[in-house]
Every structure is written in C-alpha cells, then in structure tokens.
Amino acid sequence: MASDNYRWLAKYYDHLHEFRRPFTSARKAILGPILPGVASACDLACGTGEMALLLAKKGIRTFAVDLSPEMCRITRKKAREQKLPVHVIEADMRDFALPQRVDLINCEFDALNHLPRQQDLPRALRSVAKGLQPGGHFFFDVNNQLAFERVWANTWFLEKDPVALVMYGGHKPGANRAWIDLEWFIRTGKLWKRHQEHIEEVCWSASEMRQALRKAGFDQIRCWDAAPFFKEELTRPGNRTFWLARRKAD
Ligand SMILES: C[S@@+](CC[C@H](N)C(=O)[O-])C[C@H]1O[C@@H](n2cnc3c(N)ncnc32)[C@H](O)[C@@H]1O
Structure with missing residues (x-):
C-alpha cells in the first residue's frame, strides 16, 4: 500500500x-x-x-x-x-x-x-x-477467500454529509487478491470535489x-x-x- x-x-x-x-x-x-x-x-x-x-x-x-x-x-x-x-x-x-x-x-x-x-x-x-x-x-x-468471492465484487454507496462515497469492489475468481476503487465526493458549500482511492487486499x-x-x-x-x-x-x-x-x- x-x-x-x-x-x-x-x-x-x-x-x-x-x-x-x-x-x-x-x-x-x-x-x-x-x-x-x-x-x-x-x-x-x-x-x-x-x-x-x-x-x-x-x-x-x-x-x-x-x-x-x-x-x-x-x-x-x-x-x-x-x-x-x-x-x-x-x-x-x-x-x-x-x-x-x-x-x-x-x-x-x-x-x-x-x-x-x-x-x-x-x-x-x-x-x-x-x-x-x-x-x-x-x-x-x-x-x-470466501469474503472476496461473496462480498468484494460489489458496489456500495454511503452518504453522510459532507461525504458521498461510491465503492466499486472487484475480485478475480480463484485469486487471492481483491480490490476496491473508492470515488469520494466531498461537499464544501455548494461545490463537490471528487477524489479517488484504491485499496487492495490479499488473503x-x-x-x-x-x-x-x-x-x-x-x-x-x-x-x-x-x-x-x-x-x-x-x-x-x-x-x-x-x-x-x-x-x-x-
Ligand atoms: C481497515 S483499516 C483498520 C484500522 C484499525 N485497525 C481498525 O480496526 O479500525 C487498515 C489499516 O491498516 C493500515 N495499513 C495498511 N497497510 C499497512 C502496512 N503495511 N503497515 C502498517 N499499517 C498499514 C492502514 O493505514 C489502515 O489504517
């Protein structure tokens, strides 16, 4: 990381x-x-x-x-x-x-x-x-590995002002690695700023x-x-x- x-x-x-x-x-x-x-x-x-x-x-x-x-x-x-x-x-x-x-x-x-x-x-x-x-x-x-297979290949959305967050997970079947791409939207006043983050896990x-x-x-x-x-x-x-x-x- x-x-x-x-x-x-x-x-x-x-x-x-x-x-x-x-x-x-x-x-x-x-x-x-x-x-x-x-x-x-x-x-x-x-x-x-x-x-x-x-x-x-x-x-x-x-x-x-x-x-x-x-x-x-x-x-x-x-x-x-x-x-x-x-x-x-x-x-x-x-x-x-x-x-x-x-x-x-x-x-x-x-x-x-x-x-x-x-x-x-x-x-x-x-x-x-x-x-x-x-x-x-x-x-x-x-x-x-079961968590990677069952849970990680998913999309999640969380919202709690001033943050909206979309998380796109991924996992290759049979592989011991999974990842999440996080798209952050952070509000300051009326403006939203976008940031990206990438997290990986192995098992x-x-x-x-x-x-x-x-x-x-x-x-x-x-x-x-x-x-x-x-x-x-x-x-x-x-x-x-x-x-x-x-x-x-x-
Ligand atoms: C899912 S969070 C867990 C944080 C905390 N243990 C908890 O229970 O809320 C994973 C944490 O691991 C840290 N981390 C990731 N890779 C690391 C590494 N190679 N050495 C030390 N910390 C690391 C991250 O910065 C993050 O704080």
Missing part, C-alpha cells in the same frame, strides 16, 4: 463509522481471559486508534503503529485530547520496531490483508514476534496462516469464525476469521 492511500479514508473513517465492525464481543471472548495479564500492548495498523485508546484507558502501556501519516496524526490527536499516553509510530507492519517488547499485539479489521503481497506475511509475522515478550499474544482477524488459507505463524515462532495457535460475533451483521460463516497466537516462551 502506498503511504498516501488511506488519505480520504483516514479523514472520514470515524465520520462514516459504517466501515468499522463491532469487535467488542470477539475481544471480550478471545482477549478477555488474557487481558488481566497484559501490562503493555501495541495496536498494529491502528487506523484512527480506537483499540489503542481502549487499551490505554485500562492503564496498559500502549503503542500504536500505522503506515498512513494521516491515521497516525488522527490517533495522536485523539490520545492528546483524551489525555492518554499512546505512543504512535508511523511504520510499515512488515518491519516496525517498538521501543520495548509488549505482552499483546493486536491487528484488527483485516489490516493484515492490506499487505501488498501474499508472500509479505512471514516478514510481518517475524516483526510481530520480535515485538512480543516470550509468551505474549498476537490477536488479529483476516478476510478469507491466505487457514493452513497457510497456521504454517506461517508456526514458522515465525508462535505456538498455541487458535482461530474462531467471526460470524457468531457479528449477530446483527451480514458476516456469513467462512468470510472472516479471528486468530490468537502465543509467541513461544523462551
């Missing part, structure tokens, strides 16, 4: 919060049991920092990493306004480095799928493993993910289908998976 992608998405991400899925019940079920032992954490590909701020509010020493300068700026601003000590780092998830090892790294809302190439996964997982204490956890969710099978996690030094690898966590939403079984993996204790 070029670092200027997510410019308009960053600016209007919270405004059009339809983008964001309610992750509360998944976090509660999966992270709930380990959170009491977490003293430090990193929200990787933090976006506008929702999870980073929640972690910091719990008194957890929190870092937040994102490649988009605009996402970093927004997260910093929100942390400052809420007087929360979140340390925001602009970096690529393939080679980010934290000032200290942490007990938890989370990477939510299919952020991992944003890696430019499928083969970037081992590099990203090695960086995550390096950032974790032995015994620390990596929590993330990914879109699967992995469950066995590829498991193998890559093991190779990067994770054990106790568990996964959950996301559908039961999104009762009120149209997430069909197989579309999205939550993963929790432990960095091997030394």
Whole structure:
C-alpha cells in the first residue's frame, strides 16, 4: 500500500463509522481471559486508534503503529485530547520496531490483508514476534477467500454529509487478491470535489496462516469464525476469521 492511500479514508473513517465492525464481543471472548495479564500492548495498523485508546484507558502501556501519516496524526490527536499516553509510530507492519517488547499485539479489521503481497506475511509475522515478550499474544482477524468471492465484487454507496462515497469492489475468481476503487465526493458549500482511492487486499488459507505463524515462532495457535460475533451483521460463516497466537516462551 502506498503511504498516501488511506488519505480520504483516514479523514472520514470515524465520520462514516459504517466501515468499522463491532469487535467488542470477539475481544471480550478471545482477549478477555488474557487481558488481566497484559501490562503493555501495541495496536498494529491502528487506523484512527480506537483499540489503542481502549487499551490505554485500562492503564496498559500502549503503542500504536500505522503506515498512513494521516491515521497516525488522527490517533495522536485523539490520545492528546483524551489525555492518554499512546505512543504512535508511523511504520510499515512488515518491519516496525517498538521501543520495548509488549505482552499483546493486536491487528484488527483485516489490516493484515492490506499487505501488498501474499508472500509479505512471514516478514510481518517475524516483526510481530520480535515485538512480543516470550509468551505474549498476537490477536488479529483476516478476510478469507470466501469474503472476496461473496462480498468484494460489489458496489456500495454511503452518504453522510459532507461525504458521498461510491465503492466499486472487484475480485478475480480463484485469486487471492481483491480490490476496491473508492470515488469520494466531498461537499464544501455548494461545490463537490471528487477524489479517488484504491485499496487492495490479499488473503491466505487457514493452513497457510497456521504454517506461517508456526514458522515465525508462535505456538498455541487458535482461530474462531467471526460470524457468531457479528449477530446483527451480514458476516456469513467462512468470510472472516479471528486468530490468537502465543509467541513461544523462551
Ligand atoms: C481497515 S483499516 C483498520 C484500522 C484499525 N485497525 C481498525 O480496526 O479500525 C487498515 C489499516 O491498516 C493500515 N495499513 C495498511 N497497510 C499497512 C502496512 N503495511 N503497515 C502498517 N499499517 C498499514 C492502514 O493505514 C489502515 O489504517
């Protein structure tokens, strides 16, 4: 992803919060049991920092990493306004480095799928493993091939003044890549300005993910289908998976 992608998405991400899925019940079920032992954490590909701020509010020493300068700026601003000590780092998830090892790294809302190439996964997982204490956890969710097939080749329209947004999705049958072209129309007074953005995602099978996690030094690898966590939403079984993996204790 070029670092200027997510410019308009960053600016209007919270405004059009339809983008964001309610992750509360998944976090509660999966992270709930380990959170009491977490003293430090990193929200990787933090976006506008929702999870980073929640972690910091719990008194957890929190870092937040994102490649988009605009996402970093927004997260910093929100942390400052809420007087929360979140340390925001602009970096690529393939080679980010934290000032200290942490007990938890989370990477939510299919952020991992944003890696430019499928083969970037081992590099990203090695960086995550390096950032974790032995015994620390990596929590993330990914879109699967089924989501690309069933959901991505679609057109969506969202409107919330001053924004109208058309999104044209695409997916080649059988391929592990999908994309969305976003056409933004942003109103200033009576004038509408048009901007374009392009987002791509790649995906992995469950066995590829498991193998890559093991190779990067994770054990106790568990996964959950996301559908039961999104009762009120149209997430069909197989579309999205939550993963929790432990960095091997030394
Ligand atoms: C769908 S958003 C998810 C944001 C946030 N985690 C959330 O739950 O709302 C994906 C995020 O990944 C970031 N991103 C994409 N590629 C990245 C990379 N290579 N390294 C770090 N962040 C990246 C984007 O800037 C964006 O903030």
